[in-house]
Amino acid sequence: MSTYGNQPDYFSQNNEATFNFEMPPQQDFQQELNFQTFEGKSNVSGNIYESNPYLNPSAPYSGDVYGSGQEGRDYSGAGGKFEDEPPLLEELGINPEFIVQKTLTVLNPFHTPEVAALQDTDLAGPLVFCLAFGGFLLLSGKVHFSYIYGIGVLGCLSMWALLSLMSAQGVTIGTVVTVLGYCLLPMVGLSGVNVILSLQGYVGIVLTSVAILWCSLSASKLFVTALAMDHQQPLVLYPCALLYGVFALITIF
Incomplete structure (x- = not known):
């Protein structure tokens, strides 16, 4: 421990080093450097921008990304193909003329509609009428959406089973849902x-009776016309009146 203070001071020494950066004399490797010359020959004749005008920086922009090639002609001619395509509603299976005709038939139950319009299955109209019916009930303080769909599904299945037994040509569930849904329109007015x-x-009893009779007459008329059930409208009218009577009870109470 006594020799600790006698340690050499390496940092206090003036260590100066000299460095020689002189280049060594050029050595003669006795080798001659031969550089060959080549003549530049261009294989491109004429203007190099004629084959591809997009390489020319001074050429104005024409807006045609395909130029004058085949791709540009195919792209410009593809727009005419959309003119021959059918409308979007027709592709989705929605016929606005049949929808208007069914609605007018419901409003006038004594009018005989076309059979082709009745056989057209359309679920857009019944869905809109069910939502409107539930919306008016909601405005009056009644949240009955589950009752509307539950009673509607049960009523459609019951009417489909009954009409399948009564009709000789049979009936589809889509036709039953379409007819019963469109004929709900007077009940939507009652809820309004x-x-x-x-x-x-x-006054409420009179309006409710008129709405039930209106819906039942329209539905029975549509079913008899669509299924060719001659002289059977009173038999179809009674179960329809029971179904729409339940919707009337939901509206009143």
Whole structure:
């Protein structure tokens, strides 16, 4: 420990080093450097921008990314193919003329519609009428969407089973849903009236009876016409009146 203070001071020494950066004399390797010359010959004749005008920086932009090639002609001619395609509603299976005709038939139950319009299965109209019916009930403080869909599905299945037994040519479930859904339109109007005034009175009883009779006559007329069930409208009208009577009870209470 006594020799600790006698340690040499390496940092206090003036260590100077000299460096020689002089290049060694050029050595003669006795080798001659021969550089060959080549004549530049261009294989491109004429203007090099004629084959591809997009390489020319001074050429104006024409807006045609395909130039004058075959791709540009195919792309410009593809727009005419969309003119021959059918409308979007027709591709989706929605016929606006049949929808309007069914709606007018419901509003006028004594009018005989076309059979082709009745056999056209359309679920857009019944869905809209069910949503409108539930919306008017919601405005009057009644949340009955589950009852509407539950009673509607049960009623459609029951009517499909009954009409399958009564009709000789048979009936599809889509036709039953379409007819019963479109004929719900008078009941939608009744629910709209319920928003303004109460139906629990003499006026309400009269309006409810008219709405039930209106829906039942329209539905039975459509079923008899679509299924060629001659002289069987009263038999079809009774179960339809029971179904729409349940919807009327939901509207009133």
